[in-house]
Amino acid sequence: QKEVEQDPGPLSVPEGAIVSLNCTYSNSAFQYFMWYRQYSRKGPELLMYTYSSGNKEDGRFTAQVDKSSKYISLFIRDSQPSDSATYLCAMRGPGGTSYGKLTFGQGTILTVHP
Amino acid sequence: DGGITQSPKYLFRKEGQNVTLSCEQNLNHDAMYWYRQDPGQGLRLIYYSQIVNDFQKGDIAEGYSVSREKKESFPLTVTSAQKNPTAFYLCASAGTGDASAGNTIYFGEGSWLTVV
Numbered sequence: 001q002k003e004v005e006q007d008p009g010p011l012s013v014p015e016g017a018i019v020s021l022n023c024t025y026s027n028s029a030f031q032y033f034m035w036y037r038q039y040s041r042k043g044p045e046l047l048m049y050t051y052s053s054g055n056k057e058d059g060r061f062t063a064q065v066d067k068s069s070k071y072i073s074l075f076i077r078d079s080q081p082s083d084s085a086t087y088l089c090a091m092r093g094p095g096g097t098s099y100g101k102l103t104f105g106q107g108t109i110l111t112v113h114p
Numbered sequence: 115d116g117g118i119t120q121s122p123k124y125l126f127r128k129e130g131q132n133v134t135l136s137c138e139q140n141l142n143h144d145a146m147y148w149y150r151q152d153p154g155q156g157l158r159l160i161y162y163s164q165i166v167n168d169f170q171k172g173d174i175a176e177g178y179s180v181s182r183e184k185k186e187s188f189p190l191t192v193t194s195a196q197k198n199p200t201a202f203y204l205c206a207s208a209g210t211g212d213a214s215a216g217n218t219i220y221f222g223e224g225s226w227l228t229v230v
Contacts, residue, residue, distance in 0.1 A: 004156075006156070008154055034219075036221075041202075041224070041226070042223055042224065043118075043204055043221035043222050043223045043224050044157075044204070044221050045221070046219065046220075088156060088157070090157075101147070101159060101162060101172075102157070102159075102219070104156035104157040104158075105156050106154055106155055106156045107154075107156050
């Protein structure tokens with residue numbers, strides 16, 4: 001079983017829809033949770049970062065972490081065609097200075113059509 | 115501009131050859147990383163380095179080698195021992211100053227390696 005599971009999709013929605021992207025994980029040591037967006041043939045860019053449980057909002061994006069259920073979500077409101085990309089969840093445990101030692105989900109391919 | 119530069123963007127390798135992918139950063143980050151991305155498998159860690167002249171194996175280090183002679187540079191060599199080298203390779207760097215900041219991880223634009 002993989003440490004992080006993410007539905008690969010693909011997910012296709014109309015413009016303006018609310019999109020929900022999810023990941024589950026098995027390692028209870030994970031404390032830092034990230035969502036990256038990756039356009040085709042490009043490097044991932046950080047969208048949202050959350051520490052421990054709770055919600056975080058940034059514009060049209062909301063990240064939720066439920067550590068008791070080992071479940072994280074990313075919501076995109078009023079989705080736009082420019083949101084079409086692969087979304088990757090990533091997480092890591094505490095301690096040390098290895099901020100880049102992330103464990104990634106498989107990525108969800110999202111298409112928002114006009 | 116500050117950032118991470120990977121080269122080449124596209125590389126073709128014949129079977130049995132070693133190839134080296136370049137990664138340079140001017141962010142003054144101590145830590146650097148190499149990830150491999152295959153379709154449907156997300157990113158997997160190959161090697162990482164927290165300081166100059168030191169590096170550690172990640173989850174899939176077999177068939178790869180690295181060096182960290184300078185803070186700015188962390189080249190990855192894909193050796194002929196790597197059985198399935200065709201993939202998208204991503205270099206990343208991270209600052210180490212703020213223990214609570216998860217948002218200091220930056221990725222380069224990646225290098226596509228194809229074995230022909």
